[in-house]
């Protein structure tokens with residue numbers, strides 16, 4: 148979606164984050180390491196100094212003043228918890244102009260809600276990223292607001308494509324995206340931890356078990372992405388007739404493994420919908 152010929156335009160882009168927590172750090176570190184935005188062009192704000200040192204080590208300015216972020220940034224990422232979106236936007240709304248692009252990553256919060264809190268005609272883009280942006284392996288989906296132009300969406304896509312994949316979709320899909328890829332890293336981390344526990348139970352040393360579990364998930368995901376083959380087909384190729392894997396798959400099926408994951412995505416999607424209604 149993003150064209151590499153635009154890279155020249157983003158190096159001078161001034162980027163701000165209101166809310167300097169885990170997700171702001173993951174995106175900031177990702178885009179700095181990808182070389183797309185100069186750290187000296189990034190400023191983050193947070194009333195809590197908890198992450199100040201981490202941001203400053205990246206060469207990024209840290210302030211406790213959201214208004215300073217708005218004054219110094221063209222593209223402003225709203226990276227507070229969903230319940231803080233309204234007070235933060237009310238605080239800075241009078242300073243936002245048509246030169247700004249507001250990017251919200253808050254789960255569940257609708258474009259219409261954000262647009263209502265900002266001057267009419269404000270360019271807003273809603274995004275659902277995930278924490279693997281930290282290691283350039285993120286999965287993000289964006290939906291442009293009513294006043295955002297195609298170049299705004301392209302710019303946001305370019306930033307996020309530098310730290311993983313970025314797709315564009317209709318806003319009505321973003322809560323389901325949240326339930327799948329936004330929250331999904333947690334499901335994968337839990338699976339890795341549990342597989343490693345299985346290895347430890349069967350006598351493997353913890354560090355070897357963890358290394359094997361993580362590399363197995365990474366390798367399997369890479370095979371799906373790089374071969375484009377259906378995961379069911381790839382699964383069949385691991386299952387030798389009468390072998391170990393089909394015996395294990397039977398246990399997983401009996402315990403509702405796949406239904407649990409489907410239920411998890413559904414529950415997270417519904418929770419995102421609820422967050423948008425509060």
Ligand SMILES: NC(=O)C1=CN([C@@H]2O[C@H](COP(=O)(O)OP(=O)(O)OC[C@H]3O[C@@H](n4cnc5c(N)ncnc54)[C@H](O)[C@@H]3O)[C@@H](O)[C@H]2O)C=CC1
Nearest residue numbers: 165166167168169170193195226227228229252253254276
């Ligand atoms: N953590 C994740 O994996 C993902 C989170 N998100 C979204 O990103 C947003 C941030 O989530 P996290 O980074 O996980 O939360 P976090 O709790 O780590 O960060 C939020 C930060 O906002 C700060 N904050 C509170 N009041 C503020 C104010 N008035 N002005 C400026 N900053 C203020 C907090 O001190 C905190 O550091 C949420 O809306 C969440 O839905 C989206 C995708 C993935």
Ligand SMILES: O=C(O)[C@@H]1CCC=N1
Nearest residue numbers: 254325328329330331
């Ligand atoms: O748990 C949450 O609400 C956020 C949104 C997606 C991932 N973390």
